[in-house]
Amino acid sequence: MLLKSLLAKELKERGIYSLFIGHEKPSLQTLAVKMLIKGYGIVKGEREGNVVAEEEGIKLLKGLGTEKTGFIFRKGGENVIKNPPTSPKIVIDMGLFNELNEEEKKKTLVQLQMTLNTIRKFWWDGNLVIVDDFKLGKAVNVKNPQFEGKGIVLDPYGEIVADEGIIRASEIFIIGGIVDKGRRLKMATKRLAEIRGYNFPRVKITLRGSTVGVPDEINKIAEIIIRVKEGEGLEEAIIKTQSKADKVARILYDVHRFGESVLEEELKWLNADKKVENLVKARLGNIRS
Secondary structure, three states: OOHHHHHHHHHHHOOOOEEEOOOOOOOHHHHHHHHHHOOEEEEEEEEEEEEEEEEOOEEEEEEEEEEEEEEEEEEOOEOOOOOOOOOOEEEEEOOOHHHOOHHHHHHHHHHHHHHHHHHHOOOOHHHEEEEOOOOOOOOEEEOOOOOOOOEEEEOOOOOEEOOHHHHHHOOEEEEEOOOOOOOOOOOHHHHHHHHHOOOOOEEEOOEOOEOOOOOOOHHHHHHHHHHHHOOOOHHHHHHHHOOHHHHHHHHHHHHHHHOHHHHHHHHHHOOOOHHHHHHHHHHHHHHHO
């Protein structure tokens, strides 16, 4: 369940259908995350304002206006999310971090922060587990991981191909904290899983039979998983998270396999914008010449 949906449910159970939010971003998800990680909450108090948003039956008020509410969101208020979810778990295992070069380490840490940012768009810090001593927000840190429940290890060389059923049936998703741009660390995720003793199947995410065009950044893998857990189709989730480079790579891959007659269909399929189209056509022109 999205964290904002949980907050809306808790508010309605207390008879709260509108909130004055002051200068806060008019987003139930943002309010819910701040409630859990920054000590914000609900206090009683009469306010008037404009309705700037309405989500899941909850009106959000700010500024000057005539809409009345008896509840205010602010620092020090009551946290109404009494049992925040800790499952599903996105697990980032940093066990091979010291095998990366300095540039790769920097990129891995950036992607780790971006993973937390991504998780906060849907869930909260408590759904993120970092294996090893890396502090980030209120994510859970463990040094000797022992996970109970149904899980998978996300591995581009995995023996099992992911689908919606596999993802939705799982509650633990292990991703290697590895940015290996030079592909020096062969089968790194498999080795990491063996070192840790993860007794979960190694699963790869593919797009119509190939990993070409599937994002490989840690944060984007996490986002694909979250979107599918929240009801999106796997292919839809992959396409939404693709970068322009991912789209270009996949289109060129398919054009090389099937010929240029598929180009227009590929552009449409991947929701490619004009910049992607121009990049693809420029690459094809260079190849012909």
